[in-house]
Amino acid sequence: MGIIFGLVSFLLLSFSLSTSLPADSSLNELNRVVNGQAIDISQIPYHAALRRKSSAGWIYTCGASIITTKALLTAAHCVTTIQLEPLQLRVAVGTSSRSGGYVYTVKTVYVHEQYSSLTLEYDIAMVVTSKKMTFDKKVDAIFIPEPNYNLPVGMSALVSGYGFTSQEGKASSVLQAATVEVVDQNICKSAYRQIAKISEGMLCAVANNPPRDACQGDSGGPLVTQNTLIGIVSWGEGCANISYPGVYTRVSEYNSWIINKLVLI
Secondary structure, eight states: OHHHHHHHHHHHHHHTOSSOOOOOOSSSOSOOOBTOEEOOGGGSTTEEEEEEEETTEEEEEEEEEEOSSSEEEEOHHHHGGGTTOGGGEEEEESOSBSSOSEEEEEEEEEEOTTOOTTTOTTOOEEEEESSOOOOBTTBOOOBOOOTTOOOOTTOEEEEEESSBSSTTSOBOSBOEEEEEEEOOHHHHHHHTTTTOOOOTTEEEEEBTTTTBBOOTTOTTOEEEETTEEEEEEEEOSSSSOTTSOEEEEEGGGGHHHHHHHHHHO
């Protein structure tokens, strides 16, 4: 722990944090807010959008979370095919709309070395901008959790994104957010037992009355509680299906990986 705190102190000085340090797969719904509400970016200034270059211009591809003035976390499946071409990716921050915002070019993309497109284990990546992002009330960093961060069953958390507002619906043009609750790990494992393995690097969350969940287009986006990034939207079976909770990358499991990558920036 002393090593981690020492690195954090170094990073605080190096990255000018305003709030401290805070594909191809057989699985369904890779790019996975349903029954959420529009939210202003000033309420969740850590939320970012990844845009990829295409013949039609720069198109929205995934969500991400700001953790320092130059680093963001997203899902590995969002960027694995573009890891070696970072100039094909841009980061947009400070906007409640699917378009607009402050746009930054990308210098480096780090995909977790053990990421599997088959199981979606280790579904985490870091995107590094070429220039420091300017922080203000609409752009700010979120804390990352310490290892073994306590997540009680039933804890409320906020998921946000520009994804589909229903499983068969359309993508949202404005930023949406919904409150979901952490699901018992064993219950989640049981729900998915015939579909995929729920590993320790994953966490599950969902809500009912009305059903609330992430959906297509929300991948890579944040799941936050107590100003801490506890999850990254990863995958699931359908959207807001109470029988199948949404599956997120458990960020606390990757604390050391995140710190090690930040040192390289």
